[in-house]
Amino acid sequence: MSPIDYLQFVLAPQILNGLTLGVAVVLVALGLTIIFGMLDVINMSHGEFYAVGAYAALALGAAGIGFWFLLVLVPILMIPLGMAAERLLIRPVFDSKDRHVTTLLVTFGLGLIVEDVLKVIFGANTQRPPTPIPGATEWFGILVPNYRLFLLAVGAAIIGGVAYVVYRTRLGAMVRAAAFDRHMAASLGVPVSIVYAGTFAFGVALAGLAGVLLAPIYSVFPTMGRDFILLAFSVVIVGGMGSIWGCVFAGLLLTQVQALASLVISPIWTDPIVFGTMVVFLMVRPQGLFGRLGHA
Amino acid sequence: MLDRLAISMRASHVLAILLLAAALCLAALGAALDDSFYLRLGTEALIFAGLALSVDLLLGYSGALSLGQALYFGIGAYVSALTLMTVPSFWLAMAAAGLATLVAATIGGLIANRVRGVYFALITFGMAQVVAKVVYNTRELGASDGMIGIPVVQIQFGPFAISAGNPVGFFLIVLAIIMGLYGLSAYLLETPFGRVLTALKANERRVPFLGYSVWRARMAVYVFAGLVAGLSGALYPVLRGFVSPELMFFATSGNAVISVILGGVGTLIGAIYGAVLLVILKSIIGSWTEHHLIVIGLLFMLCVMFLPKGLVGFSRPWIERRIVRVPSQEVTASAVSPAIAKSRSAS
Numbered sequence: 084m085s086p087i088d089y090l091q092f093v094l095a096p097q098i099l100n101g102l103t104l105g106v107a108v109v110l111v112a113l114g115l116t117i118i119f120g121m122l123d124v125i126n127m128s129h130g131e132f133y134a135v136g137a138y139a140a141l142a143l144g145a146a147g148i149g150f151w152f153l154l155v156l157v158p159i160l161m162i163p164l165g166m167a168a169e170r171l172l173i174r175p176v177f178d179s180k181d182r183h184v185t186t187l188l189v190t191f192g193l194g195l196i197v198e199d200v201l202k203v204i205f206g207a208n209t210q211r212p213p214t215p216i217p218g219a220t221e222w223f224g225i226l227v228p229n230y231r232l233f234l235l236a237v238g239a240a241i242i243g244g245v246a247y248v249v250y251r252t253r254l255g256a257m258v259r260a261a262a263f264d265r266h267m268a269a270s271l272g273v274p275v276s277i278v279y280a281g282t283f284a285f286g287v288a289l290a291g292l293a294g295v296l297l298a299p300i301y302s303v304f305p306t307m308g309r310d311f312i313l314l315a316f317s318v319v320i321v322g323g324m325g326s327i328w329g330c331v332f333a334g335l336l337l338t339q340v341q342a343l344a345s346l347v348i349s350p351i352w353t354d355p356i357v358f359g360t361m362v363v364f365l366m367v368r369p370q371g372l373f374g375r376l377g378h379a
Numbered sequence: 380m381l382d383r384l385a386i387s388m389r390a391s392h393v394l395a396i397l398l399l400a401a402a403l404c405l406a407a408l409g410a411a412l413d414d415s416f417y418l419r420l421g422t423e424a425l426i427f428a429g430l431a432l433s434v435d436l437l438l439g440y441s442g443a444l445s446l447g448q449a450l451y452f453g454i455g456a457y458v459s460a461l462t463l464m465t466v467p468s469f470w471l472a473m474a475a476a477g478l479a480t481l482v483a484a485t486i487g488g489l490i491a492n493r494v495r496g497v498y499f500a501l502i503t504f505g506m507a508q509v510v511a512k513v514v515y516n517t518r519e520l521g522a523s524d525g526m527i528g529i530p531v532v533q534i535q536f537g538p539f540a541i542s543a544g545n546p547v548g549f550f551l552i553v554l555a556i557i558m559g560l561y562g563l564s565a566y567l568l569e570t571p572f573g574r575v576l577t578a579l580k581a582n583e584r585r586v587p588f589l590g591y592s593v594w595r596a597r598m599a600v601y602v603f604a605g606l607v608a609g610l611s612g613a614l615y616p617v618l619r620g621f622v623s624p625e626l627m628f629f630a631t632s633g634n635a636v637i638s639v640i641l642g643g644v645g646t647l648i649g650a651i652y653g654a655v656l657l658v659i660l661k662s663i664i665g666s667w668t669e670h671h672l673i674v675i676g677l678l679f680m681l682c683v684m685f686l687p688k689g690l691v692g693f694s695r696p697w698i699e700r701r702i703v704r705v706p707s708q709e710v711t712a713s714a715v716s717p718a719i720a721k722s723r724s725a726s
Contacts, residue, residue, distance in 0.1 A: 125497055175684055183497035184444045188640060188683045191633065195676035203670050313508060320501060351516040358508045362490065365502040369494045 093346065095225055101342025102335070103231045103300070106238030109334035110293035112315040113245060113327065114286035120325020121262045121282040124173060124186040128194035129315070130308025132287045135197060136161060136294025137303045138205055141212050150215035157295045158288040165287030168193065169280045194308075201305040209304040234296060241292070246327050258282055262325075314338075317361035323371025333372060384577065388565060390698040391648040394691060395561060398651060402554050410547045418546035420658060422618050425550075425557045428654035429611025430631070431638035432557075432647065433604040436564055438636075439645030440573070441600045442580040444500045446632055447507025450487065451480045451605040453627030454510075455612030457520065460529050460622045469534040469543065473613050480609025481602065488601040492594060495583075504629065511627035525623030529616045543617045553614055557651065560607050564647055567603065576600055580645075637675065640682050643689025652691055 111133055118126045126132075139157045144150065172193060176185040216233050219226045249255040260268040261278045269275045301307065318337055322329025337360065341353045364371065402421070409418040430452045437443045455476040462472040491502045514520050521527075531544040534552060541548035567573055575596045578586050586593050616622045625631065634657060635650075642653025657675070664671040682689055 125500075172680065172684070179687075181442070184438075184500070185683060187444070187497065187500060188636070189680055191636075192676045192680035192683065195672045195679070199670045199672035199676065203673070316501065317505075320505075349516075351512075354512045355509050355516075358505050358512065362502055362505040362509060365498055365505065366490055366493050369498045 092225070094343075095223070097342045097346060098339065099225070099227060099231070101338045103234060104342070105335040105338035106235055107293065107297050107301070108311070108314050108318055108338055109242060109331050110238055110296065111290060111311055112318040112322075112330050112334055113242065114289035114293075115312075115315055116319045116322065116325055116327065116330045117245075117249075117289070118283055118286040119319065121258060122173070122177075122186075122279055123182060124177075124283075125183065125190070126283075126286065127187055127191040127312075128168075128197060129190075129286070129290055130310075130312030131194040131197035131201075132161065132165070132290040132308070133294045133297075133311060134201060134303075134305065134308040135164070136291030137298040137307060138201055138294075139291065140295040140298050141205075141210060141303050144212050153295055154292070158292045161288040161291035162284045165284030166280050168287065169283035173283065174280075198305050198308070205305070207305060209302050211302045212298050214299045230299060234300070237296060241289075242327075242331055245289070249327060314357065317357050319371075320361050320369075321364045321371055323373040326371060326373035329371050329373030384574075385569070386699050386702055387646070387695060388569065389702050390695045391565065391646055391691070393698050393702070394648045394652070394695070395558065398648065398655075399554070399558060402550075406547050406550055406554075409550070415546040418550045419618065420662065421655075422546075422550045422553045423615075424655045424658035425553045425651075426611050426614045426618065427634065427638070427658070428651040429557050429560055429614070430608050430635045431642070431650035431654040432560060432564060433608035433611070434632075434635045435639045435642075435644065435647055435650035436600060436604040436607065438639060439647070439650075440568060440576045440580060441597055442583075443495065443597065443601075444636070445491075445503040445604070446500050446629070446636065447503035447505070448604070448608050448635055449627050449629070449631035450503075450507035450510055451484055451608035452612035452615075452631065452635075453514070453622075453624070454483050455480050455609030456615045456622045456626050457514070457526075458609075459613035460526050460616040463529050463532060463616060464526070467530050467532045469532050469617065472532075472617070473610060476609050476613030477606060480605050480612075484602045484605025484609070487605065488598045492597050492601060504632075507627060507629065507632060511624055514627060515624040521623075523624060525621055525625075526616075527621040529620045529622070531620070532617065549618065553618070556614065557611065560610065561647060561651060564603075564607065568647075572596070572599065637679050639689075640679055641689055643691035643693075643695075644687070646689070646691040646695065649689050649691035653689065656690070 111129070114132075115126060115129045118124055118129070136157050139160060140153050143153055143156065148156065172189050173186055176182070176189055179185045214228075214230050216230045219228045220232065221227075247255075249258065257268070257273045258278055260271070261273050261275050265275050268278075301311075314337070318330060318334040321337060322331070322333030337357055340360075341357055344353050344356055402425075405421055406418070408414075409421075430448060433451070434445055434448045437445045437448070458479040459472040459476040462468075462475045466472075487503075487506055490506065491499055494502055515523055531542060533540040533542055534549075541552065543549050568576065575586065575591045578589070578591070579593060579596055583593055586596070612626065615626065635654070638653035638657050639650045640653070641656055642651065643649025660675060660678075661671050664674050686693060688695075
């Protein structure tokens with residue numbers, strides 16, 4: 084095989100696949116990192132919220148609601164869910180002595196319940212919604228499914244939109260202020276309690292949106308969140324917990340490493356590489372590549 | 380005079396004796412009815428209780444949440460299985476598993492103890508994931524299927540021997556080992572080293588002011604907890620005759636954390652009660668629905684939010700009050716009253 088052919092038929096599709104997975108992981112990890120950066124809470128149930136979004140899309144899609152409408156509807160439906168979770172579960176233990184551990188445990192319990200509830204309602208079988216955008220486009224001799232191109236575009240738009248809201252709007256400034264020093268922010272008139280609930284709900288809505296977008300590619304099953312969240316955790320840690328740009332950078336980097344490494348070594352070894360990177364980062368640079376939300 | 384810690388530890392011992400009595404009743408009942416299912420279930424509960432005990436040592440005494448304690452449990456199980464398949468000797472398998480987890484926990488401790496708090500939870504989680512994935516993909520270790528066909532061994536006690544296939548005999552051996560590990564942990568916490576750990580949990584920043592190394596204490600308890608998990612894990616293949624990578628997965632670590640929270644963090648015996656309770660809950664709920672996670676998850680969340688000391692923390696104060704009343708009378712009777720009597724007689 085000539086080097087050009089290798090580039091065209093082996094390397095390029097692999098990079099593209101990695102890119103799709105990267106955008107997918109970044110979408111899930113974005114909510115995780117915002118919730119951590121803002122509330123100092125490790126949301127262990129984030130993967131389950133992602134699964135809830137995917138199942139909501141599946142059920143509502145089967146009920147005849149169009150894909151485009153779902154993209155808006157599901158995240159909106161997720162917001163009250165996130166608000167309720169924050170109010171009923173996170174808030175009561177938020178001021179306990181060991182906030183990290185307690186909130187981690189509470190959300191872990193929530194994840195167990197949600198996963199089983201999904202199993203009760205939808206069964207344990209794998210389902211796959213129809214691809215909303217069929218067909219493929221030929222690019223330099225490689226066939227790229229249109230939906231993946233759409234996913235890349237939408238993913239980039241969402242990431243850009245989130246970054247714009249957080250870093251360039253008054254609302255974002257309030258959120259960052261509350262993350263930096265909640266008592267000071269409160270005394271300057273930021274409704275900290277609402278900001279917290281809203282941020283958590285926003286992160287949950289992002290997970291739901293990721294569920295809607297990724298269901299046609301990665302199939303829908305009750306434990307879908309569990310497999311995905313491990314990768315998302317690694318991304319959040321390597322990027323720096325609470326950093327949006329770190330999340331994007333690390334997400335794309337880790338998935339490219341995974342995609343390209345699988346060309347050289349057996350694909351089954353890529354998982355240990357990703358988790359190993361996470362462990363090394365935790366050892367050497369636990370704050371990750373970039374700083375925290377509100378701290379930089 | 381007894382201080383708070385000693386009193387609550389004694390209350391834990393009372394609960395431990397109750398558990399021991401209940402377990403012996405189960406063994407006697409099982410032997411009388413010639414049962415093997417419930418005895419084996421009980422043995423498994425005790426084995427996982429050992430894992431929960433090691434999580435409680437970390438979470439309850441040094442305040443570090445480990446989400447990957449199944450790593451050492453799994454290493455213990457695999458090393459024990461490999462040893463049993465070459466040399467069918469129970470004690471050799473236990474020794475090999477203990478040694479292997481000692482080494483593994485030392486390495487793991489050097490990695491994990493660089494960070495604390497939530498990062499510690501994530502790093503232990505990550506380490507367990509890496510090793511579990513490696514085992515899952517290694518064909519020599521049976522890959523995703525695990526290893527089957529581990530022979531049933533004769534467990535030697537000097538001139539006597541008990542077959543691991545004998546449900547009552549093996550149940551009693553596991554009971555003795557797990558309660559031994561409990562006793563050893565309790566003893567260790569009563570030593571000055573244990574007090575350093577308690578101080579560590581109360582206020583980590585002040586411990587160095589008193590001249591103690593935080594790192595050394597954390598490292599020591601981490602290695603000891605790893606050893607406890609490894610020795611418990613080593614019993615698993617003897618019971619079930621197989622090992623699988625699931626033993627290292629997050630679900631196993633997660634179950635141990637659930638056990639500790641249900642039973643009571645920082646009570647030691649709570650971890651054992653929690654693990655037993657979890658197995659009972661699973662089999663009771665599992666008999667009418669397969670969706671037991673909803674109930675267990677709900678109980679778990681309620682415990683985290685409203686019963687931070689778990690079930691043992693709920694019942695122990697009652698025992699503590701009884702303990703305090705009895706010895707304090709003894710103290711007055713034996714030590715204080717002669718002095719008072721003497722002073723009275725002098726005046």
